[in-house]
Amino acid sequence: MGRTAAGLGDQRPLIDAPGEQPPWRAWLLLAAWLLAFAMTRWLPAAVTFDPTLYGPEISDPTGDLRLYGGWGDRIVGEGLAPYREIDIEYPPGSLPFVIVPALLAGGGFSPTIFVVLLGVVDVAALGALLLLARRTGSYRGAAVWLLLPPLLGVLLYARLDVIPAVATLLALERAHARRWFASGVWFGLGAAAKLFPALLIPLALAAAAGRRARLLAGVALGAAAAWLPFAGDTGEMLDDVLGYHSARGIHLESMWGSLLNLQRIAGGPVDLVFEYGAFHITGPSAPAMLRWTTWISLGVVALCVLIAVVRWLRHPALAQVELPLAATTMLALLLGTGRVFSPQFLLWLAAAAAVLFAVLPRMALWAGPLLAVIVVLTAVGYPLGFDLLRDGERWPALVLLYRNVAVVAFGLLLMLRWLTGGTDGAARADQ
Numbered sequence: 001m002g003r004t005a006a007g008l009g010d011q012r013p014l015i016d017a018p019g020e021q022p023p024w025r026a027w028l029l030l031a032a033w034l035l036a037f038a039m040t041r042w043l044p045a046a047v048t049f050d051p052t053l054y055g056p057e058i059s060d061p062t063g064d065l066r067l068y069g070g071w072g073d074r075i076v077g078e079g080l081a082p083y084r085e086i087d088i089e090y091p092p093g094s095l096p097f098v099i100v101p102a103l104l105a106g107g108g109f110s111p112t113i114f115v116v117l118l119g120v121v122d123v124a125a126l127g128a129l130l131l132l133a134r135r136t137g138s139y140r141g142a143a144v145w146l147l148l149p150p151l152l153g154v155l156l157y158a159r160l161d162v163i164p165a166v167a168t169l170l171a172l173e174r175a176h177a178r179r180w181f182a183s184g185v186w187f188g189l190g191a192a193a194k195l196f197p198a199l200l201i202p203l204a205l206a207a208a209a210g211r212r213a214r215l216l217a218g219v220a221l222g223a224a225a226a227w228l229p230f231a232g233d234t235g236e237m238l239d240d241v242l243g244y245h246s247a248r249g250i251h252l253e254s255m256w257g258s259l260l261n262l263q264r265i266a267g268g269p270v271d272l273v274f275e276y277g278a279f280h281i282t283g284p285s286a287p288a289m290l291r292w293t294t295w296i297s298l299g300v301v302a303l304c305v306l307i308a309v310v311r312w313l314r315h316p317a318l319a320q321v322e323l324p325l326a327a328t329t330m331l332a333l334l335l336g337t338g339r340v341f342s343p344q345f346l347l348w349l350a351a352a353a354a355v356l357f358a359v360l361p362r363m364a365l366w367a368g369p370l371l372a373v374i375v376v377l378t379a380v381g382y383p384l385g386f387d388l389l390r391d392g393e394r395w396p397a398l399v400l401l402y403r404n405v406a407v408v409a410f411g412l413l414l415m416l417r418w419l420t421g422g423t424d425g426a427a428r429a430d431q
Contacts, residue, residue: 030130033142037126040146041119044156048115051154054383061383065158067277069109071095072102076109083236089244089276092237093192093226094160115157122149122156125166125351128173132358135177141358144368145169148350151375152343154383159344164194165351171197172324172355175204180211184218191219192226195245196348199301199334203326206308207319244276249286251340252279252389253381255404256289261389261397272390278342279390293339300337304330307418318421324356325363325418332411336404343382346375349407363417370410377403 047053051060071088074080075098082088082095101113129142149156156162167190174183187204190197201219208215230237250257252272260281264270270283308326312319331349335341353371357364377399381389385396 033126033130033146034123036146037123040150041122041156044150044153045115045119047154048157049111051383054153057387058383059387061154061386062158064160064277065111065114068098068114068160069102069111072098072109075099076102081233083230083240084233087240087244089240090160091192091194091226091241092230093189094163094194097160097163118157118162121162121166125169125354128170129354129358132173132176132355136358136361138358138361140361140364140368141354141356144357144364144371145350145354148372148375149347151372151379152346153379155344155379156347159347161194161342161344161347164190164197165347167193168197168200168327168348169351169355171200171204172327172352175207175323176320176355176359178211178320180204180208181214181218184215184220185222186218187215188219188222188224189226190222192223195241196331196334200327200330202301202305203308203323203330206305206312207323207326209312209316209319245340248276248278248340249273249280249282250289250293251342252281253343253400254293254339254341255336255401255408256293256339257281257341258397258401258404260286260289262394262401265392265394265397278340290339293337296337297334300330300333304333304415307415311418311421321359322418322421324352324359325414328352328356329411329414329418332407332414336408336411341404343378346378350375363414367410367414370406370413374403374406374410377406 048062048065051058051062054061071082071086074086075082075095080086082092088095097114097117098109100117101111102109104110104113125145126142129145130139133139133142149162167186171183171186171190174180174186183204187197187201191201201215204215205212227234227237250260252258252261257280260270260283261272263283264272264281268283270281273280273282304326308319308322311322328349331352335345335349350371353367357368381396381400381403385393385399389396389400
């Protein structure tokens, strides 16, 4: 019998004995999962190609896809250099998914090729979760990834965020297998596609114990693979990426934006402005809120890393099962209290939570339904209720406020579960 998740509410073996089922049954099971995957992905693909399926009264939510197409056409068709000649707010790890659809199409950026590429990334996440399920004995994580991302509709295949989300998922899966170099590569590639996976690297370092050098080597390799083609434009890249995100204000859909937006609806001295490709809230209290969000985010990262170091130094075996819990906790609290909370960011949380539910399946019994509620509220807020939200209607503002409160509650409940794992079980896990 392999090591168990003792003290964390699960007694399933972390490593299953091989050969428990005949090969034909394994292939049949894989085929069933892929069929279910295809059935659940038709709707997000359909609304990406035809947003009018949402209804004629809903504004087209594929603006980001057209933005990517413009980048691809200018890079491939006009030969302009990213960052130096084109302002791009994404790190270079995302650019292959912008450039390749323009290269392969020949006559301009192809949304179809873009969706196919993201579909391949999506399938890779399912494959990693099925591989993880063979070790843990639980397919709940794969079921979460199968069912929840499609509820976000157009956000799954018309945004680049599924790329860093899946990179994070793959990094956590490899960490569970104690393949720290491969885990580091995925963390590095994820951070090179969008910055948030870099915040999880300190947690991985705490979990890696004697393999930290391998993890860091992998991170360096993954990040360098994306950065080196643009090394000559590093200054422009940093200015575009870090400058863009650090200059953003209070996002309409964030917790703080929800509170200020309710003031706006009530006639308070609050305004809605369109900048940095999104709607932001301005008002007398907005500058103070910006400072709070910075300190709260730093506090969330520091607290999660501190808990991880204290727990895993005493009981190193816990790191293997608690790293996905720590990562999901940190992401939930950062999203729920951050200054920017775009709806596609839920893909990040769903990816980390899918690994968590595969490793600690009993947590899915209560945390899974709460996460599903969060995803549904997000889909109602965008795109279904977004036009009304922008126009000052009260009900979509309340929907997003409830969503943001639920995300914070989700993170706090996970942290409570993390802190109350039980020292007796931890001692048994070390044996």
